[in-house]
Amino acid sequence: MRLAAVIVLLLSLGATAAVFVIPVAGRDEAAMLPERTPEQLAGALEAAPVLPIGEDAADFYDLAFTVNLKGRNTFMLATGYPAGVYVSVERDAASMGFLSGGTRLERVRGNIRNIDAHSVLLRRRGAFHELVVDGMMTGGLSFSAGAETAFRMVGGVDxxxxxxxxxxxxVVFGDDFMREPxxxxxxxxISGMWETIGLDHPSLSANPFRLSAVGARALTVVGKPWWDAYRAxxxxxxxxxxxxxxVFSCRGPDNYYLFRWSARDAGNVAELLEMRGGGMSxxxxxxxxxxxxxxxxxELVVGMGRARLYVDEHLLFDVVSRGISGGRFGLFADGVNRTYFDDVVIGPCQEAVYNGMSPFRYFRPLSGIWREDAGKxxxxxxxxxxxxxxYVCGTNWREWAVDATVLSGNGGIAAAVADPLNFTGLVVKDGAAVxxxxxxGVETLLASRPLNVPPPYALRLETSRCLVSGTVSGASGAPVSLSASLPHGLSGGAGLLTLSGRADFAPNFRVGIPDRQEALLSGNATFSSEREMSxxxxEMSDWYTSKGGSFWYRGxxxxxxEVTAELxxxxxxxLGLLALGVRKTGDDGTPMNGYVFTVKKMPRNAAAPHDASSPxxxxxxxxxxxxxxEMAERTVSRDALLAASIRTLGDTVAGYVNGIPVLTFRDPASAAIAGYKAAFKAEGFSVPPANILVTAASMRDYQFGTAPTDWRVAMANDGRVTAGNWDVTSRWQCDTRWSFFTGVPNNHGKLAMVWNKKRFTDPIRIEFDAAIRMQRERGNRYEYARDI
Incomplete structure (x- = not known):
């Protein structure tokens, strides 16, 4: 009888491990892994020596190794025992699935090159596990578990x-190229000529620096080989x-993916290409x-074998490819004239997508009978x-964004799924959005509105800081929107939901983490210290004062x-009082109109009970x-008041203390609130306007501290030439220290004009600051003046 072998790997951060082949008596090497009974496999795993990772335990990691089968059929790695994720590698196939004792449930299988030696990468990002073999994505699945502390490997191979x-x-990176060359x-x-182009007085310029590239197939890269699941x-x-x-998923100068965009006069094409071994496909x-x-x-969203590319928020490409398996990010240019880049921002992006074609099985049935058939x-x-x-993607997230399409039946989507008895859902039910x-197991109705259009219905469910919003869009008509508040501390998975009978869904749905809206900037830090520009x-440029010491935002x-006071x-x-207001009609002497959240510090009462641990x-x-x-009232006890906020989401109004919602109510008649203003007031103490953050997706605040990507130069002469030159330049010829976003006529006419690329609906209000640029060659200050 031959001796089988169990492989024990010495794992250390960034180090290559020694290989130990440990004989295990009584095991027949010819009994290949797929033929083992659950009892035999459990015995092999139980006997496998375990090497703890110790302090290196992690739920975000890359485990890479090379396996040489040497004619043997199968090698298996288990991330946890008795329950976890397993990876199996054969000569011409690889698979992964769930392991419980000696029982395996295969979820993913893919073909690989028919050779003895394979490079294997197991990538874990929280609940998401991905298998990459020989540089190609084999598949992925979701499995919520704690940090790995040990791996077990069986198979008698090297x-x-x-x-x-x-x-x-x-993955976090940012570069505005604010540096000297x-x-x-x-x-x-990697190739081409790259240099930073800047102005002479960068500290007094709206956007003084950018990166330029010149040359044939110029390429520069940044990041790590393990970069994946990011938005750039x-x-x-x-x-x-x-x-x-x-460029993305770059693993060398001849191994990457490329989005290549040609000018209208040089091909007029946008392409997605794959570079492998110097050949472009x-x-x-x-x-x-x-x-x-x-x-x-x-905007590039990369992860889990998929890439989506947007231009000015419009989706251009959405592809699934096994070669998208992690790598560096890069910039590309091709030509003899300068191409400019600016404002590179890269951050994590966790999402799971089901499209019926990819080998990624991040979703699985939790309850009910699910099948994909005939395109649904x-x-x-x-x-x-x-x-x-x-039918869910198992995660431990606390916020979710879920998208799916219901074709028929009482179907919907769910988030905060702990089990079949505990979840939050948006469903189409009996002709209504609910x-x-x-x-x-007890159902609570949060909100409901009738649907007056036939299916199919596109559903979106999004939660953010204990508020939930749902949108249902039919084949025609306006979308139906709902909102409500949720308990604090929910977590779990997300996916598809049906409440009764049968429901059909389009085989394309997604779960992810919603984007956070950035607060509007207060003042302009570049020029705020200049006395003539203050x-x-x-900081007061965005606010004005009114009756009773109140402050009103100009937006x-x-x-x-949302209006937040940092305190x-x-x-x-x-008895100090803070009042935050939104949807207000103006400073007309009615300070409580719209929605108002008040925070009042009560006098300390020695007889009043307090938390014994926090006296x-x-x-x-x-x-x-x-x-x-008054719609809601509550008294809370806090050791410190760090922040207070009022926020509206649809017809739900919430008050927050220290980032936690403490008061909420729904206002079905919210459409009757006619105001568009935001304000605050402090009594008994002061809060500078710089400490007030205003967040609103409906407002755009342009300080031109970044490249003007929301603006396009108007076209003249039937679209053949641009109307003027627009760039950050100095305003005064006699003193070049201050630079602003500037438009001047070019050789094609007197008009200098830019359009905003966004589409706006009524009501709309525009407020801007502008001045005439000095041009002595056109005469004195009155002669070079022009219309604005």
Whole structure:
């Protein structure tokens, strides 16, 4: 009888491990892994020596190694025992699935090259596990578990070049190229000439620096080989007759994916290409060239074998490819004239997508009967009291964005799925859109609105800081929107939902983490210290004062809005009062109109009970008002008041203390609130306007501190030339220290004009600061003046 072998790998951060082949008596090497009974496999795993990772335990990691089968059929790795994820490698196939004791449930299988030696990469990002073999993505699945502490490997094969890399930090990178050309750069230049172009007085310029590239197939890259599951944005502007773009999943100068975009006069095409071994293969293309001299915003979402590319928020490509398996990010240019890049921002992006074609099985049935057939996903339930049907991606997230399409039946989507008895859902039910919550099997109706259009229905469910919004769009008509509040502390998975009978879904759905809206900038930091410019650039430039010491924001908010007061430095006395208001009609002497959230510090009462563990806590009386009428009230005890906020989401109004919602109410008649203003007031203490953050997706605030990607130069002469030259330049010829976003006529006429690329609906309000640029060659100050 031969001796089988169990492989034990010494794992250390960034180090290659030694290989130990340990004989295990009594095991027949000819009994290959797929033929083992569950009892035999459990015995092999139980006997396998285990090497703890210790302090390197991680739930975000890359485990890479090379396996040489040497004629044997199978090698298997288990991430946890007795329950976890397993990876199996054969000569010509690889698979992964779930392991419980000695029982395996295969979820993913893919063909690989028919050779003995394979390079294997197991990548884990939280609940998501991905298998990459020989540089090609084999598949992925979701499995929520704690941090790995040990791996078990069986199969009697040689395993070498082992590296275990905990991923301690997410993919985060930003570069506005605000540096002198001689300063160091995080970018590695592969080809072409790359240099930073800047103005003479960068500290007094709106946007003084950018990166330029010249040359044939110029390429520069940044990042790590393990970069994956990220969102990258970059501003880009090209010249006539050239090509420009971005590179991703770059694992060498001849191994990457390329988005290549040609000018309208040089091919007029946008292409997605794959570079392998120096050869370029087309993946997809569309006839759409760029306009020279116009800044564009490119957004790339990469992860889990999939890439989506947007231009100015419009989806251009959405592809699934096994070769998209992680790598560096890069910028690309091709031509003899300068191509400009600016404002590179890269951050983590976790999402799972089901499209019926990819080898990634991040979703699985939790309850009900699910099958994909004839181009649709079908769910069916037994007669009551059957559990709701759930087909979910298992995660431990606390916020979710879920998208799916219901073709027929009482179908919907769910988030915060702990089990079939506990979840939050948006469903199409009996001709209505319904927001609901199941807790311990008991259903609570959160909101409901009738649907007056036939299916199919596109559904979107999004949660953010204990508020939930749902949108249902039919084949025609306006979307139906709902909102409500949720309990604090929910977590779990997300996916498809059906409550009864049968429901059909389009086989294309997605779950992810919603984007956070950035607060509007207050003042203009570049010019606020200049005495002559403080009126429009200082912290008070976005506010004005009115009756009773109240402050009013100059912005005009037509949709959801949030106002936050940062109070960590505030000295709030007893009976000190803070009032935050939104949807207000103006400073007309009715301070409580719209929605108002008040926070009042109560006097300390020695006789009042306090938390014994926190005897120094203060009490705060909180109230929410609608048009002067009190809608909700509560008193809370806090050791410190760091922040207070009022927020609207659809017809839901919420008051927050220290980032936690403490008061909420729904206002079905919210459409009757006519105001568009935001305001605040402090009594008994002061809060500087710089400490007030206003967040609203409906408002655009342009300070031109970044490339003007939301603006395009108007076209003249039937679209053949641009109307003027627009760039950051000095205003005064006699003193070149200050530079602003400037438009001047070019050789094609007197008009200099830019359009905003966004589409706006009524009501709309525009406020801007502008001045005449000095041009002595056109005469004195009155002669070079022009219309604005």
């Amino acid at each position: 395993v070498t070049d082992v590296k275990f890399q905990p991923i301690r930090e997410p 001689k300063e160091g750069s995080p970018w590695e230049n 944005t970059v501003s880009i502007m090209g010249a006539p007759g050239q090509k420009m773009g971005v 087309p993946i997809h293309s569309v006839d759409a060239g760029y306009v020279p001299g116009v800044w564009y915003k490119l 996903m079908t769910a069916s339930l037994g007669p009551p009291p059957a559990f709701p049907g759930l 927001l609901l919550q199941h807790k311990a 009126s429009w650039a200082g 005009f908010f037509t949709g959801d809005v 960590s430095d505030a000295k709030i006395p007893a 120094d806590n203060d009490d705060f009386q909180l109230k929410l008002y609608r048009e002067g009428n």
